[in-house]
Amino acid sequence: xxxxxxxxxxxxxxxxxxxxxxxxxxxxxxxxxxxxxxxxxxxxxxxxxxxxxxxxxxxxxxxxxxxxxxxxxxxxxxxxxxxxxxxxxxxxxxxxxxxxxxxxxxxxxxxxxxxxxxxxxxxxxxxxxxxxxxxxxxxxxxxxxxx
Amino acid sequence: xxxxxxxxxxxxxxxxxxxxxxxxxxxxxxxxxxxxxxxxxxxxxxxxxxxxxxxxxxxxxxxxxxxxxxxxxxxxxxxxxxxxxxxxxxxxxxxxxxxxxxxxxxxxxxxxxxxxxxxxxxxxxxxxxxxxxxxxxxxxxxxxxxxxxxxxxxxxxxxxxxxxxxxxxxxxxxxxxxxxxxxxxxxxxxxxxxxxxxxxxxxxxxxxxxxxxxxxxxxxx
Numbered sequence: 075x076x077x078x079x080x081x082x083x084x085x086x087x088x089x090x091x092x093x094x095x096x097x098x099x100x101x102x103x104x105x106x107x108x109x110x111x112x113x114x115x116x117x118x119x120x121x122x123x124x125x126x127x128x129x130x131x132x133x134x135x136x137x138x139x140x141x142x143x144x145x146x147x148x149x150x151x152x153x154x155x156x157x158x159x160x161x162x163x164x165x166x167x168x169x170x171x172x173x174x175x176x177x178x179x180x181x182x183x184x185x186x187x188x189x190x191x192x193x194x195x196x197x198x199x200x201x202x203x204x205x206x207x208x209x210x211x212x213x214x215x216x217x218x219x220x221x
Numbered sequence: 222x223x224x225x226x227x228x229x230x231x232x233x234x235x236x237x238x239x240x241x242x243x244x245x246x247x248x249x250x251x252x253x254x255x256x257x258x259x260x261x262x263x264x265x266x267x268x269x270x271x272x273x274x275x276x277x278x279x280x281x282x283x284x285x286x287x288x289x290x291x292x293x294x295x296x297x298x299x300x301x302x303x304x305x306x307x308x309x310x311x312x313x314x315x316x317x318x319x320x321x322x323x324x325x326x327x328x329x330x331x332x333x334x335x336x337x338x339x340x341x342x343x344x345x346x347x348x349x350x351x352x353x354x355x356x357x358x359x360x361x362x363x364x365x366x367x368x369x370x371x372x373x374x375x376x377x378x379x380x381x382x383x384x385x386x387x388x389x390x391x392x393x394x395x396x397x398x399x400x401x402x403x404x405x406x407x408x409x410x411x412x413x414x415x416x417x418x419x420x421x422x423x424x425x426x427x428x429x430x431x432x433x434x435x436x437x438x439x440x441x442x
Binding site for chain 1: 274275276277296297298299301302305306309310322324325327328331332
């Protein structure tokens with residue numbers, strides 16, 4: 075995306091990650107819709123957040139229709155359940171033809187398989203795992219100097 | 222057949238018992254430890270405790286050698302992922318998903334799950350089609366619900382009795398397939414005349430089903 079372009083972004087799940095993304099993207103001037111099954115989750119949105127809130131289960135087709143998913147440039151599925159994220163990502167991509175779709179997937183094996191199916195998945199487990207591993211290798215390399 | 226079932230509750234228990242009694246080998250995956258113990262005590266099935274949408278659990282439960290996978294959990298997203306993993310990762314030839322939200326039946330088909338069924342939709346259509354037609358005793362949806370086979374007893378009030386079949390203008394795509402008269406089956410021809418008390422077997426499509434039944438029973442409601 076080019077800088078300054080105003081995108082229509084749907085974020086599924088208003089937890090720590092979902093609200094963080096929603097607040098940032100809304101502040102950057104994008105048009106944002108957040109979907110969460112629990113109304114109280116929207117409390118995590120900042121005062122600056124100027125987007126929409128849709129209360130509902132995003133695996134229900136009708137809820138995605140209500141959020142005007144067919145017009146979205148980007149859908150990000152961030153709920154705490156891998157399978158919800160994978161299902162929503164696939165519906166957005168294959169049924170609503172959203173150009174860019176991403177899903178958060180905690181289970182690294184699942185992430186790997188779905189990436190083979192063409193779903194862009196972000197796996198926090200393997201990302202932080204890799205950072206820790208690099209850090210461990212880095213510090214053992216330093217230790218190794220002495221021995 | 223080697224059948225792998227993911228889910229819980231009474232449905233799974235009875236489903237499993239039915240398959241076992243027909244001589245199939247059944248493996249169950251359930252994510253509730255107490256329920257696993259309960260099922261394992263009562264069924265001659267292998268019970269695996271874990272999340273059925275976890276590729277590792279599926280593999281442990283023998284997904285590579287399963288002939289069919291049934292995903293019948295109460296969560297549509299889990300059933301979708303279970304079937305997709307079974308299909309694409311483990312190459313299970315047949316997968317079947319339960320769909321709780323009836324709209325998801327179409328969604329699942331578009332996402333490559335060919336056999337998705339919604340109990341809500343099946344029950345709703347059975348009730349809708351049956352309500353008001355008490356003389357209808359049997360209704361079987363065939364060809365994945367594209368064709369209905371219905372058995373109806375003809376009453377004295379039926380507008381189609383006393384006439385040869387060829388004179389009865391049933392809607393297109395419907396057919397009186399056979400007649401049971403005094404327990405004897407008759408395959409009707411154009412000249413066959415229907416009588417009160419006949420039990421007729423009619424094939425219809427969901428679109429003309431109500432119309433055909435109303436013509437046969439004379440019920441205008």
